[in-house]
């Protein structure tokens with residue numbers, strides 16, 4: 001790796017030149033899965049992650065059954081299931097204490113009839129560990145990408161900062177993959193609009209001990225609000241509370257005790273956890289729900305996947321599986337394009353990936369937007385309705401007769417069923433896999 005002195009910003013740094021076939025920016029579900037698949041197919045791949053470890057900010061922890069199938073096709077399912085997790089087979093919403101089933105994975109055929117709830121960091125580490133078994137894979141933590149290298153409109157690499165040494169990396173590649181999430185630096189540097197869509201909602205997250213909170217994937221709804229529960233293993237349950245966008249300062253002003261009282265009004269069984277398990281708003285994180293759909297996912301030398309291409313809403317827990325499905329389709333497109341010649345991969349050879357994925361992503365996004373509108377109404381308007389009107393209104397979307405075909409299900413369950421089961425089965429192209437060290441495939 002040749003090194004030279006250079007001046008960047010106000011500091012003098014050494015610049016290291018690195019050549020690789022593909023550089024993947026961002027070690028989320030999309031970036032790690034694509035890096036693993038490329039490395040396993042003999043492609044030289046460099047994965048760059050901005051943070052010093054993977055254990056820092058909130059990440060979505062629901063993985064749909066289709067993600068299990070894809071992990072199995074990749075040869076990773078056994079390792080994934082060895083991690084701390086919870087299995088979700090049925091989803092139940094308690095509306096005024098009456099349970100309504102909103103999805104049942106028993107309807108799915110085959111062995112992948114449950115979803116996983118798990119913390120992302122151990123999962124990502126497991127995928128990176130699997131990729132590291134292949135010598136064409138290199139992983140650099142604490143190395144944020146700051147800019148793209150552009151030659152006559154073609155993307156030919158990235159510039160990154162190695163925080164460990166303070167040096168700049170000038171990476172030259174045939175393809176840059178932007179897998180750097182909702183605030184993607186790669187997307188911004190390529191001048192691609194994220195296509196953000198307005199949302200009236202924000203989500204407040206906090207954790208409670210699982211001894212008091214209910215188990216995996218449940219929710220409770222009444223006139224005081226909607227409470228979501230996600231068991232993630234490790235003795236804790238993650239809870240979510242929707243609020244109207246911009247109203248968090250008011251909620252804080254009313255005080256943590258008033259918030260705890262509202263939570264207990266939705267679920268009285270939480271009372272023993274308070275005040276100890278939710279001593280202040282410092283134990284809460286506020287997450288913005290601002291989905292988006294970029295107008296363009298490929299350029300000469302550039303491909304976007306996951307949230308960098310389409311910012312996922314947390315509604316219906318679809319973002320992880322969409323990012324993984326993107327990576328699976330991108331793997332086939334990229335390995336085929338790399339074989340076709342030398343130099344920067346032209347947009348024309350990458351476009352098949354976008355054409356395959358965009359309609360599927362648009363369908364999921366549409367379902368999420370519809371569900372979001374309903375939720376938004378609930379959060380903003382339901383306080384003003386008289387109780388005799390509100391109660392039947394809140395119950396209506398969930399009143400579902402058993403075993404009705406999807407097309408004839410009531411609106412709420414149809415929406416959830418479509419979103420949760422995912423519309424587009426993609427397959428891992430295992431014919432591209434090389435042997436693992438030790439002769440295993």
Ligand SMILES: Cc1cc2nc3c(=O)[nH]c(=O)nc-3n(C[C@H](O)[C@H](O)[C@H](O)COP(=O)(O)OP(=O)(O)OC[C@H]3O[C@@H](n4cnc5c(N)ncnc54)[C@H](O)[C@@H]3O)c2cc1C
Nearest residue numbers: 026028029030050060062145180181306307314317319320
């Ligand atoms: C509140 C909330 C709850 C959610 N819950 C769920 C859920 O339960 N289930 C679900 O499926 N989805 C959920 N999602 C969505 C899900 O988290 C995302 O869709 C998913 O993480 C996208 O994966 P990704 O690989 O595209 O990006 P990310 O997971 O965002 O990963 C991007 C990576 O890129 C790194 N990075 C960023 N910039 C740079 C840079 N310049 N250089 C190098 N690295 C960089 C980041 O540090 C990060 O590691 C939720 C989202 C929100 C906001």
